[in-house]
Amino acid sequence: MSSSIILHIEDKANYFGLVLKTKSEGLVLGRPEGSAPGQAGTPSGGPGAKPILLREPCDLCGGETKCAKICPSGCITVVD
């Protein structure tokens, strides 16, 4: 299994979001208050961002989106 999605973490607030590598828009950062381009100097940068930069963009697992299926909190959903 490979993945095109990683956690985004902010200090002290322990504040989470997700960074998704997409084919059309590159990295996209999803946070509770909305989405934004994910690369511009956010805490997702630095060495921690390297794995996702090296990965293939999301292909929705060929139709069976595994990240949405296994997401424990249900915060990842697939929309058209």
Place this chain on the structure above:
Amino acid sequence: MDLANGRVGVIDLGSREVSEQELSEEVIVKEFSCVKVAETLVSEHGNDSLILGTGLLTGSLVPAACAGMVRGRPGEDGTQRISPLLGFAGTELKLTGFDFIVIKGSASEPSYLWIRDGIIELVASPGLRGADAWARTDKIRADQGDRRIQVISTGAWGDAKNPCSQYVVNYWGGEDKHGLGSDLGAKNLVAIAFRGMGELSVADSDTHFVNASRVLKEHRARLGESKGLESYSAVAGREDFRSLLHRNLACFACPFPCRSYLKLFEDPKQMAHEHKEPGYLHYDVPALAKAFSIGLSAREATEAMMLCAREGAEPVAVLSNAHSHGMGGVDGIRKVLVDSPRMSHPASSEYIGSFQQESAFLECIGRGLCPRYWAKAGLQLPSPDL
């Protein structure tokens, strides 16, 4: 090796010698418990070894497979001192390339361990002695250039080897009710930091995915939506607690989170953060219960727990001491933290709701599962073939 690295990292702090030893698949699967493997390592490396470990399922897709463990020197009466590593720390530890870390001896100067990519390094850091736990996490993350580093640290209480210290994971306390912060102090360690960039292999990843998804779906249907800590303990159901609630958040792979983040210094209803230190992450049930029992409000209790986390002090003990000396409110807590009295742990009945007092605590931790979640979900432990 599947679901494990098959490696133990050993460091002797006195000689600074680092070595590795192999952990066979036979041992890992046969024992199916990192607690039992740790006992074997103690018999080999000595009773004063501080051991960090992960279970076979830690980092897998099994719900709430987030747990690692910290094992300190047993108490004088022989009591085991084992506390969980939750949040993302257990998984991150396993992805460093080691299943266990054995820490022997004592460092000649205040230092921290920096573990990543199968490397263990002892970094001298005399400036962090006496710094609070939050400053240690900030400093280590800044120096190593990665905000994803997990940091187990303590503060002045752990440095002073106070029996009522605690270790803090990044910024939050609540796992350690055995005073394991003092074990860091005894080894002259200001922190243990690690970052996991590795991967775990699974023998049959498709079947693992399907089975874990099935368990997850069944649990989510049965448990419904979590209200955070309130879903696990009535102490978090008070109106003043709810009024400060910003959000609930989960440890790795947990579908029913018990962690509630309260904002003190900006509007809890505002989703984004502007304040550098806006609040505190609550999951320490006995500490919250103690704070309310001595008359603190949710705001005061949150502030008290922030202060205790920074100093590496166990809050139930601190709150009990302040109350017994008639020192009320947050100022009383501050005074106890500054005075740092040597005191014995409160009675075990004061720790009801802690991770250690969940049923089958050691069985869950041994496998890498959160004992609080699995007590809630119903303990039908997954078999190794998941």
